[in-house]
Amino acid sequence: MKTILRQNVPITEPHRQENDAEHSWHLAMMALLLAEHADEAVDVARVVKMLLIHDLVEIDAGDTFIYDVAANQDKEEREQRAADRVFGLLPEDQGRELRGLWDEFEARTTSDARFAHAIDRFQPVLLNVATQGLRWKVHGVTADRVLARNRVVGDASERLWSHLQDLIADMVEQGHLPPGPQ
DSSP states (O other): OTTOBOSOOOTTOTTSOOBHHHHHHHHHHHHHHHGGGOSSOOOHHHHHHHHHHTTTTHHHHOOOOTTOHHHHSSHHHHHHHHHHHHHHTSOHHHHHHHHHHHHHHHHTOSHHHHHHHHHHHHHHHHHHHHTTTHHHHHTTOOHHHHHHHHGGGGGTOHHHHHHHHHHHHHHHHTTSSOOOOO
16 A cells, blocks of 8 residues: 555655555544534444545556546546456455455445545545645646535535635635636
8 A cells, every 4th residue: 555656645745645555544533533523423443444545546457536527537447347356356255345345435324424425535635735735736627526526525524625625715715726627
């Protein structure tokens, strides 16, 4: 996981890319700290499990940047194949449990999965806000795209979604993020 690089950069080291191990650890910590803001009751231990395993498929499939339209075309297929292989390496009972959690995370059919997914989307926004939109600028991302791709945060937490919208509005106002087509 340490060798799988993401498009975001750590707040304290903007000269390098964040890796999946750092990302998963940050998400687990965020789940512990932000669970009180979930709209529905969540089992924090299950949420943390989902967040720790949700990117294991990237061992095979690689990380897909959320704003890369072309790479997202076959993301689901690549990740399903990777999940079959990676979770298939485990003893049957463990593989079944972790694959079940991964499938639940992807489908967002439970309050735990919706909250885990919301945290997964919220964290990169926070990194970009803390670095004045550094990686968004590199990739030409606009505020309308950030809001559209991260709207799922509101499916789990109206409070986090409202905060995310305020952060994006501030980024636009400060000139760190263009609003998008007018």
